[in-house]
Every structure is written in structure tokens, then in C-alpha cells.
Amino acid sequence: MVGMSDKKTWPDTIHAGECEQHEPLVRRVLAPNPSPYTFTGTQTWIVGAGADVAVIDPGPTGSGMSIGDPPDANGRGHVDAILRAVEGQRVAAILCTHTHRDHSPAAAPLSKAAGAPIVGCAPLALLDDGPRADSAFDPDYAPDRVLADGERIAGDGWTLEAVATPGHTSNHLCFALVETGALFTGDHVMAWSTSVVSPPDGDMSAYMASLSKLYDRGDRVYYPAHGPAVTKPRQLVRGMLGHRKQRERQILRELEKGTAEIPIMVSHMYKGLDPRLTGAAGRSVLAHLIDLKARGLVRVRNEAWELT
Ligand SMILES: [Zn+2]
Numbered sequence: 001m002v003g004m005s006d007k008k009t010w011p012d013t014i015h016a017g018e019c020e021q022h023e024p025l026v027r028r029v030l031a032p033n034p035s036p037y038t039f040t041g042t043q044t045w046i047v048g049a050g051a052d053v054a055v056i057d058p059g060p061t062g063s064g065m066s067i068g069d070p071p072d073a074n075g076r077g078h079v080d081a082i083l084r085a086v087e088g089q090r091v092a093a094i095l096c097t098h099t100h101r102d103h104s105p106a107a108a109p110l111s112k113a114a115g116a117p118i119v120g121c122a123p124l125a126l127l128d129d130g131p132r133a134d135s136a137f138d139p140d141y142a143p144d145r146v147l148a149d150g151e152r153i154a155g156d157g158w159t160l161e162a163v164a165t166p167g168h169t170s171n172h173l174c175f176a177l178v179e180t181g182a183l184f185t186g187d188h189v190m191a192w193s194t195s196v197v198s199p200p201d202g203d204m205s206a207y208m209a210s211l212s213k214l215y216d217r218g219d220r221v222y223y224p225a226h227g228p229a230v231t232k233p234r235q236l237v238r239g240m241l242g243h244r245k246q247r248e249r250q251i252l253r254e255l256e257k258g259t260a261e262i263p264i265m266v267s268h269m270y271k272g273l274d275p276r277l278t279g280a281a282g283r284s285v286l287a288h289l290i291d292l293k294a295r296g297l298v299r300v301r302n303e304a305w306e307l308t
Helices: 076-085 107-114 204-217 233-256 262-269 275-294
Strands: 019-023 026-030 043-047 052-056 090-096 118-120 152-155 158-164 173-177 182-186 221-224 298-301 304-307
Touching (some): 026 076, 043 076, 052 152, 052 158, 090 107, 090 152, 158 204, 204 233, 233 262, 233 304, 262 275
Parallel strands (some): 052 090, 090 118
Antiparallel strands (some): 019 026, 026 043, 043 052, 152 158, 158 173, 173 182, 298 304
């Protein structure tokens, strides 16, 4: 699971399986899993123009698709597309930003096919008992090496540094390409939609802190796992921080009016929302309420939310 938006999911500038060059060190291969939650699909980023490359977010496999099934029943289609894109180069590392099923399941088959280690975020798999079956975690993700905040991995002409960005998930990492000032933001910051923050693992306080962390970095460009590249990162992040503050004010106003139930808040706050996204919107409101509770602004009494 990534974000939520009622925006149209197509067209992209490329089709699933195709590879597109974004800058000399950076290419993108699109996975065949478009949906209201994944936009045009998961984007696998390939870093490196020399003897070896890093592959970021290898994407879903057949059984692990976030929504629906991919065209190929064995799930090899996207892995084959990645292998085609890197033909003649060695895969030095496979990196995953987090372990949602639209990001990490292809790491294992790609690792096997390319003989490359899986490096990146820590393993994390939670039972999904929420309303959102597509927010499932990948239970089979088994990294060879976990990167801590600030740790680096390097290859021929490229260096990637892990930037811990918990919030969307507790194990989320962004990866900074040191040579060019690009940041691979996974599901943390995307231009097409806000990121879904779904408790218990999704944490609004951590998410806001991770947004502020990126704002202070001043990267040149963001390459998210879904949707277009972000060429004015600070402007976008500032807008996102403002958007979350606005949602927070809306929730506090709802509580002032005596609204105590999340579905009713969602119906007031998200006018004209695609009905398929109401569950996700409710999870975001819950994440805000938990954050407000931690800050002492709201409480739960008789199973209802109210102002303190
Ligand atoms: Zn995700």
C-alpha cells in the first residue's frame, strides 16, 4: 500500500515492463500493478551506468501483488523486465524501502536470478486485520544486510546512503544517491498522493518527523516508488506538512462539534472521495487521533474520541 487518490491511474509515459532513463545514473522500470493505491504501478529504480547497478524496490510478484493479479501467473514478468534492463551489468545489490507487498516480494526471485544480495530495510510483517487487505506486508522478505540510518553501499560510480524515514511503515528507508543529490523516497513522499499512514505500524508522529527530516536535507530531486519525479522537493514537503496540519485542525473541529466516530469524520472531511478509499481515509484519521492523543489534545472515553 502506498497512497490514496482518486486521480486517474493512466497513462504513464511508459508501459509496464519498459525502462526509461531519468538521468545518467538513474533508470526506471514500471511494474504491471496500477490501482487507486499504487497509481500507475510500482516503479523499480535502477542506479548505476558502469559495471554494476543497484536495484531499488524490485516490486511485486504474482502471488504478492498489492491488488489483483499481474498478467503473468508466475510473477516473473517484472523480474524479467528488470533483468532485461540491466543486461550486461552485474546487480551488486537489491534494496527495498519497506516491506509492503507491492515493493519487496520480487527481491527473492531477482536475487536468485541475478546472484545479488538483498540489502536495505529491516524485515517487518504484521497481520493485517484492518479494512485494507492490500496493505499487507511481505512475510517472506529476508535481507542479507539491513542498513541503519546513514549507512552506505557503493558500486561503480554510485553511492547510496540509507535515510531512515519511519511513518508510512516503521521500517521505511529512503536512499540518497550521493553523487547527484537524488533521493529515492519509496512511499514516504510522492507527488501524486499523500502517503497512507495506517496504525498500528503506521505512525503519524514518526511520519511528520520524517517529513521534517527530508525538508532539512535539501535534496535536488525525489524519485518515488509511485508517480512522477519530484523536481521541487522542499516545496512539496512543505505542502505535505501543511496538509497534515490542516487535517489535524479539521479533526479537532469535528471533535469540537461532538463528532466522535471516525466514519462520520471521514464523510465530513473527504468530500467526494472514491468509496474504495474510505477505509484508508479512516486509517489516516485514526493515525492523526493517536498522534493527538499522545500530545494530550484528545482522549478516548466510553470508546468515543473527545477533546481533553
Ligand atoms: Zn507502502
